[in-house]
Amino acid sequence: MAVKVLILEDNPVARAFLSRVVRESFSDVITITEAGDLEAARNLIALAGGSSGMHGADPFKLILVDLELPDGNGMDLLAELTHYPATKIVTTLYSDDDHLFPALQRGADGYLLKEDRFEVLVEELQKIVRGQPPLSPAIARRLLTHFRTGADAEPAAADAGLSSSAFTSSKPVPLVDKPLDHERLTPRESEVLTYLSKGFTIKEIANLMGIKWFTVNDHIKSIYKKLNVSSRAEAAVLASKQGLV
Amino acid sequence: MSSLPTRIPGPQPAGSDAHVDDAAWDRRLRIRSPSARWIGWRLRALVLAALVGCVAMFALLRVVTAWPALDATLSLGTNGTLQVSGPTAPPIDASGLVDREGRAHHIDALLLQRSARWLAGDADRIDLARQHDVLGAALAAGPVRLTDGRGVMREIAVRPRGAAGLGWTFWLLASLALLLYLVTMVVVLTRPEPRNVLYALMAFAQIGNLMFVAVLSTPTPGWPPGLMHWEQILRTLFDLATAAALVHVTNMHPRRLPQGDLRALSGWLLALGLTALLGAGRLGHGWWWTQGLAIGGAVLTIVQLSWIRREPPHPLAHQLARLCGAMIVTLVLLTAMIAALDVRLHAQAAFIGSTVWLIALVAMLLMLPFLSRTQQLMREFSLLAGVSTVATALDLLFVAIFSLGNFASMTLALFIALALYAGARQWLVSQFVSQQRLTTERLFERVYRMAREVQLHPGDVLEQWTALLRDLFDPLDAQPVARVVRQSRVVSEGASLVVPIPPLGSTPVAQDAIVLGFADRGRRLFIEDDARLADRVVDLVTRAVAFDQAVERARSEERVRIAQDLHDDIGARLLTLMYKAPTPEMEDYVRHTLKDLKTLTRGLAAPTHPLSHAVAEWKSDIGQRLAAADCELRWSFTYDRDFELTVVQWSALTRVLRELVSNSLAHARASRVEIDASLQRGALDLTVADNGVGRRPEAWAHGLGLGGVRKRVKQLGGSVVWAENGEHGIVCRVAVPEFVRVGDS
Numbered sequence: 001m002a003v004k005v006l007i008l009e010d011n012p013v014a015r016a017f018l019s020r021v022v023r024e025s026f027s028d029v030i031t032i033t034e035a036g037d038l039e040a041a042r043n044l045i046a047l048a049g050g051s052s053g054m055h056g057a058d059p060f061k062l063i064l065v066d067l068e069l070p071d072g073n074g075m076d077l078l079a080e081l082t083h084y085p086a087t088k089i090v091t092t093l094y095s096d097d098d099h100l101f102p103a104l105q106r107g108a109d110g111y112l113l114k115e116d117r118f119e120v121l122v123e124e125l126q127k128i129v130r131g132q133p134p135l136s137p138a139i140a141r142r143l144l145t146h147f148r149t150g151a152d153a154e155p156a157a158a159d160a161g162l163s164s165s166a167f168t169s170s171k172p173v174p175l176v177d178k179p180l181d182h183e184r185l186t187p188r189e190s191e192v193l194t195y196l197s198k199g200f201t202i203k204e205i206a207n208l209m210g211i212k213w214f215t216v217n218d219h220i221k222s223i224y225k226k227l228n229v230s231s232r233a234e235a236a237v238l239a240s241k242q243g244l245v
Numbered sequence: 246m247s248s249l250p251t252r253i254p255g256p257q258p259a260g261s262d263a264h265v266d267d268a269a270w271d272r273r274l275r276i277r278s279p280s281a282r283w284i285g286w287r288l289r290a291l292v293l294a295a296l297v298g299c300v301a302m303f304a305l306l307r308v309v310t311a312w313p314a315l316d317a318t319l320s321l322g323t324n325g326t327l328q329v330s331g332p333t334a335p336p337i338d339a340s341g342l343v344d345r346e347g348r349a350h351h352i353d354a355l356l357l358q359r360s361a362r363w364l365a366g367d368a369d370r371i372d373l374a375r376q377h378d379v380l381g382a383a384l385a386a387g388p389v390r391l392t393d394g395r396g397v398m399r400e401i402a403v404r405p406r407g408a409a410g411l412g413w414t415f416w417l418l419a420s421l422a423l424l425l426y427l428v429t430m431v432v433v434l435t436r437p438e439p440r441n442v443l444y445a446l447m448a449f450a451q452i453g454n455l456m457f458v459a460v461l462s463t464p465t466p467g468w469p470p471g472l473m474h475w476e477q478i479l480r481t482l483f484d485l486a487t488a489a490a491l492v493h494v495t496n497m498h499p500r501r502l503p504q505g506d507l508r509a510l511s512g513w514l515l516a517l518g519l520t521a522l523l524g525a526g527r528l529g530h531g532w533w534w535t536q537g538l539a540i541g542g543a544v545l546t547i548v549q550l551s552w553i554r555r556e557p558p559h560p561l562a563h564q565l566a567r568l569c570g571a572m573i574v575t576l577v578l579l580t581a582m583i584a585a586l587d588v589r590l591h592a593q594a595a596f597i598g599s600t601v602w603l604i605a606l607v608a609m610l611l612m613l614p615f616l617s618r619t620q621q622l623m624r625e626f627s628l629l630a631g632v633s634t635v636a637t638a639l640d641l642l643f644v645a646i647f648s649l650g651n652f653a654s655m656t657l658a659l660f661i662a663l664a665l666y667a668g669a670r671q672w673l674v675s676q677f678v679s680q681q682r683l684t685t686e687r688l689f690e691r692v693y694r695m696a697r698e699v700q701l702h703p704g705d706v707l708e709q710w711t712a713l714l715r716d717l718f719d720p721l722d723a724q725p726v727a728r729v730v731r732q733s734r735v736v737s738e739g740a741s742l743v744v745p746i747p748p749l750g751s752t753p754v755a756q757d758a759i760v761l762g763f764a765d766r767g768r769r770l771f772i773e774d775d776a777r778l779a780d781r782v783v784d785l786v787t788r789a790v791a792f793d794q795a796v797e798r799a800r801s802e803e804r805v806r807i808a809q810d811l812h813d814d815i816g817a818r819l820l821t822l823m824y825k826a827p828t829p830e831m832e833d834y835v836r837h838t839l840k841d842l843k844t845l846t847r848g849l850a851a852p853t854h855p856l857s858h859a860v861a862e863w864k865s866d867i868g869q870r871l872a873a874a875d876c877e878l879r880w881s882f883t884y885d886r887d888f889e890l891t892v893v894q895w896s897a898l899t900r901v902l903r904e905l906v907s908n909s910l911a912h913a914r915a916s917r918v919e920i921d922a923s924l925q926r927g928a929l930d931l932t933v934a935d936n937g938v939g940r941r942p943e944a945w946a947h948g949l950g951l952g953g954v955r956k957r958v959k960q961l962g963g964s965v966v967w968a969e970n971g972e973h974g975i976v977c978r979v980a981v982p983e984f985v986r987v988g989d990s
Contacts, residue, residue, distance in 0.1 A: 096847065120869075198864075199863070
């Protein structure tokens with residue numbers, strides 16, 4: 001059975017380019033579905049079994065989402081698909097943490113920068129699917145703040161981001177921040193994040209910490225998961241408060 | 246009434262450095278809490294005191310108006326005789342008074358001097374008292390018979406003086422006395438402390454003086470026998486007590502002095518002893534002793550005030566010493582004048598002279614509690630009082646020495662005094678007001694600069710406020726305090742000024758107010774005008790900063806909008822162009838352009854970047870690029886401190902690094918790149934070395950890439966050189982000696 005991939009991207013040239021990247025990245029038989037806007041993407045997902053990917057239908061295994069779309073922000077779709085069992089990847093021109101961090105919080109498993117070379121993109125995509133998501137120093141810093149300070153300091157940081165460096169065609173949607181107690185980082189994870197925020201590569205971090213590089217990678221994966229879980233838990237709390245669940 | 250200040254600032258513990266002590270400031274501020282001061286017994290006590298004063302005044306009026314008085318006025322006759330002019334009969338040059346038993350008593354022009362206190366000679370004083378007693382006894386007995394010594398005798402009627410016979414001088418002096426009494430009661434009731442009690446003592450002594458002069462100044466003669474004797478003793482006591490109290494109070498205020506009690510005690514003993522000796526008639530040259538002691542007391546006061554001033558300077562001491570000095574000068578002048586005068590010829594003049602001096606002294610006393618409030622008024626008033634005293638003294642001196650006529654001497658004295666006033670006024674005013682006060686132009690410039698500084702360094706708003714207020718008032722010290730005040734206030738009797746510090750824009754201030762101590766390095770008191778000026782300046786700065794921030798916000802919004810448009814539109818097009826690029830070179834070129842565009846838009850949107858963050862990003866980006874090209878990176882970036890890079894610095898360095906790394910990858914096909922950078926004491930040294938195939942940099946054609954690097958480095962004010970890197974490759978050295986300029990960070 002073919003692996004179903006959804007590419008949500010309004011620029012047809014970019015869509016074609018990303019399709020090539022996807023095909024190049026995997027040896028499996030691939031069915032690529034393309035969507036040019038949010039509405040089309042939602043319809044396609046509904047056809048394939050709805051936003052939770054249940055009902056025994058055949059869901060997408062990989063979804064590439066562009067953030068800036070004609071009828072809205074890709075972030076919204078990510079928020080709707082928090083429980084969708086697919087690898088969700090943000091493809092964007094925006095490489096700053098103000099745009100990427102909210103996307104990661106909404107369950108994105110990684111991000112690709114569209115201006116990167118073909119080979120680089122292929123490699124990055126493979127890494128994400130294998131569970132080696134990228135983490136730029138800026139995002140690492142943001143994660144550190146998120147997990148360290150919790151609800152008190154984060155809104156201030158978000159404000160600062162909004163006023164200073166967020167140019168907002170795809171407006172960063174209000175953040176859902178506040179780690180729960182059981183979602184704190186372990187000391188090792190904090191250490192990894194600290195090194196990442198200082199610009200060290202995974203290999204260098206492994207050397208510095210005296211551990212294997214894949215251990216470092218595990219830590220990163222775990223951090224991603226905690227971020228997701230914490231925001232999902234937060235969303236659930238919010239939803240129950242509003243009487244939605 | 247509630248705004249009336251206390252006379253003298255809070256008690257100072259001996260030797261304490263109160264002006265640098267936060268707690269002391271706090272205490273000073275707290276005692277000025279405006280509410281509740283007049284609540285309760287104080288107000289009632291004040292009303293009661295006012296009532297008592299009015300009743301006493303009324304009683305005195307009754308007595309004075311009921312006294313029998315001669316139905317005539319006294320004046321100086323043509324030959325220095327005493328001329329008595331009745332309402333009906335022609336004037337008579339009286340030289341004798343015939344009493345009921347028919348005995349004649351000698352009287353003369355000395356009767357015109359109504360104060361035995363201000364007579365220099367012992368014999369004159371006794372004679373004056375005798376003449377007054379004779380007149381008083383005769384008045385009590387009925388019509389008075391006067392003789393001119395040449396056989397002419399005239400009987401002059403006696404009748405109660407009545408309110409109309411009091412004369413305007415009486416009313417003037419009586420109301421002045423009442424006013425001083427009320428002010429004194431307010432001062433004492435506000436803060437019943439030893440120093441205020443001493444002030445009250447001085448004030449009451451001068452009220453006593455005023456009342457004696459008022460009673461004796463009535464145009465129609467007639468006083469009870471014995472009054473003049475008591476006038477002399479009591480007024481001597483009043484004046485010496487004032488001098489002693491002055492010495493006493495300056496021992497404990499504004500600062501307590503060592504061995505002050507000893508000096509105060511000896512002052513009091515001397516004053517009382519001298520008065521007692523004088524009263525008993527056992528002291529020759531009593532008047533000289535009195536004047537000497539009074540002047541000595543005043544001089545000692547100045548010495549004590551200067552002692553206080555030595556460290557740390559207290560503006561109140563400065564002002565008090567100045568006032569005291571003025572009073573001493575006029576007192577010495579008056580003493581010399583009265584001593585030089587022929588009492589029988591110029592008795593009236595001596596009386597007027599001493600009265601004018603008394604009024605000047607009372608005016609000073611009245612002004613003391615308001616030193617920090619009405620400096621303007623006090624300045625003019627004390628100038629006028631001083632000038633009129635000098636004029637009177639001169640007038641009398643001319644009369645005495647050059648034997649000028651009364652009118653001529655008065656005119657001359659007035660002219661000289663006015664000339665003195667005109668000449669000295671400017672100098673005196675400049676002494677009161679600071680010379681280094683900022684001009685309006687400088688003030689505006691200063692406020693504008695402050696607004697800019699707040700934008701640049703929002704962290705040290707407090708320091709900037711302090712600096713601005715220092716420029717304004719040149720105080721000895723300026724302390725931030727955590728105390729909420731709505732508007733600037735003068736506290737501690739003008740020794741300090743509390744200025745509230747509003748938060749500027751989004752910048753919170755930890756402290757709410759700044760307390761300035763001792764204006765003009767302690768040479769001046771703060772006045773209400775200073776408080777209003779401070780308020781206006783604070784308001785001005787607040788508005789200037791708000792305006793600047795609004796402009797900055799608008800600019801930043803505009804920049805963000807431009808960045809967004811550039812990024813969204815041009816970025817998307819460049820991306821399409823890149824995907825459709827016919828050749829890999831073209832693709833790389835467009836990718837490069839796209840990255841530059843992103844750097845540009847990011848720089849537009851974010852005003853500053855912390856160096857540490859930028860370094861991390863550079864390392865991460867370059868590491869990824871090199872890793873993708875299978876090229877090894879050796880990276881080292883050291884800096885002595887983290888700071889905010891400006892957009893120019895950030896984008897220039899970002900692009901220089903990117904360009905140099907691109908060169909190493911694309912042209913030199915290097916397998917290892919070493920980047921070594923250090924930022925120490927503001928100087929940046931950056932080396933990018935590779936092991937590629939590039940050689941002979943001097944022969945390179947300067948394309949877009951290298952030109953760009955040169956341009957950026959030049960923009961930063963540095964230089965860049967390329968050289969061969971040992972056996973293989975190229976090394977590029979960038980040096981920016983003043984990457985961080987002094988004063989910015």
